[in-house]
Amino acid sequence: MINTKLILVDGLPGSGKSTIAQFIALQVEKNGIRARWFYELEQAHPIHAFHVWSRQGPAQFIRTITENWQTFVAQRRAMEEVSILESSIFQSTVRLLFQSDVPRHQITEYAFQIETIIAELDPVLIYFVRTDVAHALKEICEKRKKVWENYLTQVIDCSEYAKHHHLQNFEGMVTFFQRYQELTTSLVSHFTMPRLTIENPNDDWAACRQRICRFLALPRREDPEVSEQYLAQFTGRYRDESTRLEIRIGLNHDGLIVHDLLWPRSKLLPKTANSFYVEGCTIEIDFQEDATGNIYRMKIGGSPGWKLYGRTLVKVDEL
CATH class of the missing domain: 2.40.128.50 (Lipocalin)
Incomplete structure (x- = not known):
């Protein structure tokens, strides 16, 4: 397996981040290597701090997230275990800053600071891109039903970015995520950590999984066939x-x-x-x-x- 103690997975909402993070964790363990998957919504997540963002604003949020990463690295660097985190490098951090209309140069500075902090863990990034954001969002909203669509639309509608840029409803949400993906793709292109970018992973999940295993130099272990x-x-x-x-x-x-x-x-x-x-x-x-x-x-x-x-x-x- 590739030399790493930290595997990051990120992309748009509904792009398959959690599914693939879980897949990686199971494959790592099937190869006899200890793994810990930190699911993005689990309680007491070591990185995410939604309560700070909602109550204290972007500046304190950046400080808290930065401290969380520093603590995480200090705890994990001596452990013989691979950490897998989805949404931690972008969706649950950078996206919240983008929603708050934090200036792009500040978001960029924050992202590169985090890359420097986590460098001790030899991180790698698996990044999903959707070439048609509108279609991607329609697809995931149909899969997760109207309640989820209404929730996500409301979150974006109420954001400072949407208010400042006059974005509303589903069309406004599409524009928001198009611009957000442009930002994260730019950040990825300037990162120094090893990274694998996969366009439209849902077009062929089997091929996506094979590419990820090759990237991680991880032999694919299939489950036994069950009738x-x-x-x-x-x-x-x-x-x-x-x-x-x-x-x-x-x-x-x-x-x-x-x-x-x-x-x-x-x-x-x-x-x-x-x-x-x-x-x-x-x-x-x-x-x-x-x-x-x-x-x-x-x-x-x-x-x-x-x-x-x-x-x-x-x-x-x-x-």
Whole structure:
């Protein structure tokens, strides 16, 4: 594997950052190397400081993020473990500064300062670019449904950048992210760390994953093939009777799918015989057998920060 203790993944919202960060972490571990994936939304994230940005403004935000990176490097440099972070170099830091209409030269100065700080970890960057930003945003909004589109549009509408540049609604959001991507692409072109830029990764995820493994000099380890008949035993509707929460597990050509857990549809990745990771997040699902060996319930695990963590749902019927 390439000499690094820090793998960064970034790009536009919905470009596949979390999915690929998780993929990298699993591949690193399958190659016998310790890895720690810091999911962008996990509680007590070592870098992100949304509360500082919202309450104290850009100047304090920059100071806090800079200090967070310094602390992170000091803690991780002596560890024999690879850290994987998505959204930390740009989306959850630079994008917030851009939204606040911080002058470009200040954002650039901040970004290069961070690159200097993390240099001790021999960082590498995987950067996703969308050649048609409008199409990319429409695509992800359709996938994540209207609630997510309304949320993201409102976030941009209420930003200082949108107010100063008279940007509104979906069209304004597109313009914002076009300009934001121009900024981050410029920053990437001037970084000195090894970097891999992939255009439109969603056009061919298999090829994208292969390019990433080659870039990281990481032999690709495939999961053992599992029969459709075996996976079918997990499908069905599962319900928590106390809250009436219901989750559906389906099956298609690509494997098991969980419906309406975090997103409308998320793939399940095998962990053990009856346990699965939810793709693109830190939720795990453990299916449990009854005395006769039939799957009769599921338990939600993974990171304790999820509101459904620890919840047990009983299988009520097959799909």
